[in-house]
Amino acid sequence: MALLPESCFALVVEFGSDELLLRSATSLAADIRNGKVKSVQVISAYIARIRQVQPVINAVVEDRFEEALKEAEAADRLVASGTMSVEQMAREKPLLGLPLSVKNSIAVKGLRQDAGSLLYKGNRADEDAPCVALLRAAGAIPLVLTNVPELCMWGDTKNLLDGTTRNPHDTRRHPGGSSGGEGSLIAAAGSLMGLGTDIGGSVRGPAAYCGIFGHKPTSGGQHTRPFFKVRQSTRYIDKRLLFTSSHPVYTSI
Template identity: 55%
Template structure:
């Protein structure tokens, strides 16, 4: 199914806008201080090398106190945050008080360890929270200068559920401006660095979460994902993350809120260093909707059907997938075949070439009442009038804009959208949805690249703004997906792959993640490289 002449013109216009932004960036971008050669200190405290599940068990058994664990993570954050700028506001004093209360509760508990495990499965375990989630008493700006000073008065539901399970928040982490870019940079908190290479990005919009988890400054965290905002940071920082089937984990009390049909594509989910924490976290975060998923079902990996999709078919808007990522995905397929005795079938979907156009089209579809979603330029201007991206670009060139060039770019790209929804894109998406759903069923899993390249250098996403399409298309298909680390590559940067299953089959990808962690080693200490 070919694009119409008008749609081809839109692709040309998108590329033209990108080229203009590249020229502007190269001439006007301020120079960053060189960070080459600087690296994180290695992890020395063994408490930082345990999963949340293991820490909770040790705390319940009084083998270690919650105060010791929380203090260990506070020390690590204070050690690495000057390098990565991931935690933008801490609550260390309150966290230590809460940890002391946990230790007192355990001393006084008469029901035994099993009672505590059932009622408070994460009792005493530290937690980091993406700043776009409401965490009571903490900043709630999502990097927008006009929201500076706004403090959350409630907890977002997933955060409240994790706290109710005993987790102790240590602070909030950086995001891209308004969560709509895959580099975490804004004019309130600055720019966040990748712990494996400080001159590289940690991804976005959950980039602060990905960075502090990858740096071993946190063990579990929460992220949100409407175009890859959990998976890209997890990929770039060498950790695990899960984009849940939409509608399972509440997305309330996040900023910006979803509008139009965006709630169909937005997911909240767990981010962590150890695969065994994904399932218990998801059980907690799902709350009353946990029964929508089969999380207690034991998965026999040998009975699953496996597929691999090596690339998007050659979109003119995306970078070709690098050889090392093609190779590592092939190695995953080979290991699955060798370890499980299964056949991993390579498949291709021509519609994937239009992943960005599908994502972009569906992001602006109106809701059932015909109300369109809020425009990005409107969000940029809140609480006042909508921003004018061209004017903001001129202001940025003389250092007077409150917005990042990335946010201005999103506003400019928004201006290229067609006024009428292109029917051919709708047809492509519907065809792709039908084919993928039929392929996966209730027992199928496919591998797909997380991104065309390993973590790019700072600001380089401006040169290739559509590469997020490798994650964004999975949102539009409404599928659960687990991001799995696969060691580090030639440049010492994390490798990884997306593992995707059918709707509501989240337990399948979580089981595959456990297997891949055993096979490829999971998270690696960036300070040990």
């Protein structure tokens, strides 16, 4: 059994990875709209990178590479057709042709929806969560589903279905949780942008552990239904009674 390298972050340069992996989403989106870069090129670069780092960090639980490449081809055809101006695409499809990774607790049509739990093993999403649908409408292309701790309940990222996700800066360490698969994959240049959820630091923690930017949205601004049959997953201090033993939800049991 070979020892894992302590870091795969340097592989971005050491293995001559496509420079597209080092560019920002806004820069790539502008070049795709202007026909300077093909969406297929971007998607292909990220697929290759995921295949390179996945054996090291174990951040991905399912992919949709074939479908994503077809959607990238459609995005390139839209640009080439001239049916939408560059300005119109910037307004209506600002993420056109960009790859997106999604946490395995948010529904992506056709992919697993089990939150890393044996309890939900075999569940598959029959529709996109509203937040995923909005990103698709803006032109984003879901590429992979990323790992979580079981039921998104822990501060590291491991479960009995998909194993342990590692921090790309040092694989002896974990990437935080519960959006740890997102943090790890983005930090390893395996994802351009990702979608997670945050109650008590589930986006902010992995972002800090992995050295990337993470944003917790305003509570109620956009729900994640269909989630995995849990309640609203962005909470603030005004919801504190939900977690106290004197609350009726506890005393009525």
